[in-house]
Amino acid sequence: MRAICWSLLLVGCLTLSATAHAKAAEPERIEIAEIASLIAEPPRLVVRVGEQAHLLITAKLKDGFDTDVTDQATLSPSASEAWKVEVAGGVRALKPGTETLVAEFAGQRVEIPMEIVAAPADEPPTFLRDVLPVLSKAGCNAGACHAKPDGQNGFRLSIFSYDPKSDYDEIVKDARGRRVFPSAPDESLLLLKSTLALPHEGGERFDKDSDAYRALVQWIRTGMSFRAEKEPALVRLELFPRERRYRPESTQRLLVHAHYADGSMRDVTALASFDSNDKEIASVSEEGVVRIGKVSGQAVVVGRFMGVVGDSQITVPAERLLPPERYAALPVRNFIDELAYARFGQLGLFPSEGCTDPEFLRRATLDTLGILPSPEEARTFLDDPAPDKRERLIERLLAHPAFPDFWANKWADLLRPNPDRVGVKGVYLLDQWIRESFRANKPHDQFVREIVLAEGNTHRVGPAVVYRDRREPADLTTMFSQLFLGVRLDCAKCHHHPNEKWGQDDFYRMAAFFGPVKQKGAGISPPISGGNETFFFATGKPVKHPVTGETMEPKPPDGPELKPAENADPRRALADWMTNETNPFFARAIANRVWAAFFGKGIVDPVDDFRLSNPPSNPALLDALAAEVVREKFDLKAMMRTILRSQLYQLSGTPNETNRADTRNFSRSYRRRLPAEVMADAIAEVTGVPNTYEGMPPGSRAMQAWTYKIDSRTMDAFGRPNSSSDCPCERDVKPSIVQSLHLANSRSLHSKLKSTETSARVHRLATGELPPAEVVTELYLACYSRRPTDEELTLATAAFSTPGATRRTATEDIFWALLNSAEFVFNH
Numbered sequence: 001m002r003a004i005c006w007s008l009l010l011v012g013c014l015t016l017s018a019t020a021h022a023k024a025a026e027p028e029r030i031e032i033a034e035i036a037s038l039i040a041e042p043p044r045l046v047v048r049v050g051e052q053a054h055l056l057i058t059a060k061l062k063d064g065f066d067t068d069v070t071d072q073a074t075l076s077p078s079a080s081e082a083w084k085v086e087v088a089g090g091v092r093a094l095k096p097g098t099e100t101l102v103a104e105f106a107g108q109r110v111e112i113p114m115e116i117v118a119a120p121a122d123e124p125p126t127f128l129r130d131v132l133p134v135l136s137k138a139g140c141n142a143g144a145c146h147a148k149p150d151g152q153n154g155f156r157l158s159i160f161s162y163d164p165k166s167d168y169d170e171i172v173k174d175a176r177g178r179r180v181f182p183s184a185p186d187e188s189l190l191l192l193k194s195t196l197a198l199p200h201e202g203g204e205r206f207d208k209d210s211d212a213y214r215a216l217v218q219w220i221r222t223g224m225s226f227r228a229e230k231e232p233a234l235v236r237l238e239l240f241p242r243e244r245r246y247r248p249e250s251t252q253r254l255l256v257h258a259h260y261a262d263g264s265m266r267d268v269t270a271l272a273s274f275d276s277n278d279k280e281i282a283s284v285s286e287e288g289v290v291r292i293g294k295v296s297g298q299a300v301v302v303g304r305f306m307g308v309v310g311d312s313q314i315t316v317p318a319e320r321l322l323p324p325e326r327y328a329a330l331p332v333r334n335f336i337d338e339l340a341y342a343r344f345g346q347l348g349l350f351p352s353e354g355c356t357d358p359e360f361l362r363r364a365t366l367d368t369l370g371i372l373p374s375p376e377e378a379r380t381f382l383d384d385p386a387p388d389k390r391e392r393l394i395e396r397l398l399a400h401p402a403f404p405d406f407w408a409n410k411w412a413d414l415l416r417p418n419p420d421r422v423g424v425k426g427v428y429l430l431d432q433w434i435r436e437s438f439r440a441n442k443p444h445d446q447f448v449r450e451i452v453l454a455e456g457n458t459h460r461v462g463p464a465v466v467y468r469d470r471r472e473p474a475d476l477t478t479m480f481s482q483l484f485l486g487v488r489l490d491c492a493k494c495h496h497h498p499n500e501k502w503g504q505d506d507f508y509r510m511a512a513f514f515g516p517v518k519q520k521g522a523g524i525s526p527p528i529s530g531g532n533e534t535f536f537f538a539t540g541k542p543v544k545h546p547v548t549g550e551t552m553e554p555k556p557p558d559g560p561e562l563k564p565a566e567n568a569d570p571r572r573a574l575a576d577w578m579t580n581e582t583n584p585f586f587a588r589a590i591a592n593r594v595w596a597a598f599f600g601k602g603i604v605d606p607v608d609d610f611r612l613s614n615p616p617s618n619p620a621l622l623d624a625l626a627a628e629v630v631r632e633k634f635d636l637k638a639m640m641r642t643i644l645r646s647q648l649y650q651l652s653g654t655p656n657e658t659n660r661a662d663t664r665n666f667s668r669s670y671r672r673r674l675p676a677e678v679m680a681d682a683i684a685e686v687t688g689v690p691n692t693y694e695g696m697p698p699g700s701r702a703m704q705a706w707t708y709k710i711d712s713r714t715m716d717a718f719g720r721p722n723s724s725s726d727c728p729c730e731r732d733v734k735p736s737i738v739q740s741l742h743l744a745n746s747r748s749l750h751s752k753l754k755s756t757e758t759s760a761r762v763h764r765l766a767t768g769e770l771p772p773a774e775v776v777t778e779l780y781l782a783c784y785s786r787r788p789t790d791e792e793l794t795l796a797t798a799a800f801s802t803p804g805a806t807r808r809t810a811t812e813d814i815f816w817a818l819l820n821s822a823e824f825v826f827n828h
Helices: 002-023 127-137 164-172 189-194 211-221 324-328 335-347 357-369 375-383 389-398 403-415 419-439 444-452 464-469 473-485 504-514 570-578 586-599 619-631 636-645 676-687 713-717 737-745 747-754 761-767 772-784 790-801 807-819
Strands: 035-041 045-048 052-054 056-061 066-068 074-076 083-087 090-093 097-105 108-117 234-240 243-245 251-253 255-260 265-267 273-276 282-284 289-292 297-305 308-316 517-521 533-537
Touching (some): 035 097, 035 108, 045 052, 056 097, 127 164, 255 297, 273 282, 324 335, 335 619, 357 403, 403 419, 444 473, 444 570, 464 473, 464 517, 473 586, 504 570, 676 761, 676 807, 713 737, 747 761, 747 807, 772 807, 790 807
Parallel strands (some): 045 108
Antiparallel strands (some): 056 066, 097 108, 517 533
């Protein structure tokens, strides 16, 4: 019976496949001489008697592209006692045996071994494996239908079928079983509504001649089983083709295979749902037909079936690819350049020219230290004729005393607690611990271990404050998985992640690591005194699944079963797994985060959202960077040195014809607005008038501020995050009208320009004896780390001879104009 039911479901592959053929664009015209060979996917078929299986037949072209020719290819023999061809690329298994299919097109052929196995006898269809896929494909458990929080018209299903047992009870048992009629399945309310035999607000979901209808009838007739006794679990989804390069405006159908724990496989193309992460590059129909657009780039199509996802990677190169010898002539400083150039060659991109010395000096100093070079440093660097001056600059930057505060501030964004929960003292203590960690150049794995394994008093142990801020295992799970693994599990807290493989089991098994963490002390208290708490490990306090009530055993996402010793802190096993060099997440997550700090965006972007539907723009490069982090024993300065030395980092931001539209492959430098603290410090540094911050020593920099409660209009205007919202705090890096108005009208900036303090740059230049050209040059060096062009110098010095102008007003006006320019506000 199972085989019969699956045959009914999989006939849907035939129906939808035929529909897809009808809707698909005309096959791409191919010159026979262009074809190098044929390939078949999958390369081998295993199919049960009575079921249908599909093939993709692809022509590999001599220019490196692949084209779907499934419709045009012929399968031979067209029929035998064991099988028959029903549609292009589709065969129906009739009796057990071993056969060889031959696909032919344009004089090329490929052989496909096929094994037909007998179907198990007397195995009724089940709700979990046979019915839920039909309901999901029909959209019954979508958020706009019966998966609303209160259901629809008294019928409620779980979103994305995260609670199948509840769904089963709702259909079979709710309202005294009125939705199903075993003695007359066709009269079941479930079917009458879905076919519009009775009014249904959701419209017709399938008709009486459909395979979905017949499958539901068969399930109701055979006893409505929830799950078979030894029913194998679905373990993975495989999409064909896995990865491919496409010509613009081509089409490609997809196949979806579901693999089960017992080794069996089903073709579930007709029951899967599809989505593209970039519909401008590639769109996909409900039937799994991909249509490539006119835009070059990379995209991924995700197939989803019963909470499991698979992906098909799509690359659309530029219309004209460049010859390999052009890339071979480019400068290569390390592996970053080699892997970047290889990706550029696949996409038809060519990198911009190298940046100038002033651009490199300003960019590297801002990215490494968060400060601007002084005019004296700029002069020294620009006038240095030595060929290794950039390498020497990199070493000076990595050893600079401003380095720890800048990088500690980045991690404070991610870890800084809410002062209303932990008290001001707790915020300060954690902030100082982060700064001390970067002053000591603490390896990243040790830094993370100390946070994950934190114990002690929140007025003495900095990392313990994290546990006071995130008091529940679920909160720690969300935070640690996102920060240290680059995985966002928050959706899985309530239901299966819509675009990933994570479900509630994954979430609460991760949370189980933190269940035994206990606390004693003041608890939540007012923000000033803050009280104090002590956190420690003690057995007990299991974490339970919110739906099933099952006690969850600790297991990291996609990790092995970790069985801590009896009465041992399970967090130690988690920390060991997390920081192990073979961990598939940890090194890649920190490598991507550091990369984003230097390039403005991650190879995976957002940096903490690793998933199938958000793939890396250059997977090989990300893997190599992760390997470098491991090789350097998680010394982040070593990775930064590698990045700074690369030619890729030292590219100009000026685009060329090939990379003008590139925003994710790093073929040119991307402009980035200065962060809030960097902007505040930059204004103070270039004007020579330090800022004053309440509760901080005189001369303190914005980068040393340890709480958002320290008042600063400049930092607020430029996107300083508010840690009263749960971290990791997202910074708004986009420029805004508020920022432009603030710089143009800021009383603070005006007072700095008008200042008569001896350190004030305007005052010193205005009362000094430097000629106007030298005054202008110093202002340019202070703001831009470069000397003015001849045209700029002529225009600026003319301000000194304007009627009514004084040396002071001219200096103020020129300085104000430079500070309000995009060249000052952006790192480029």
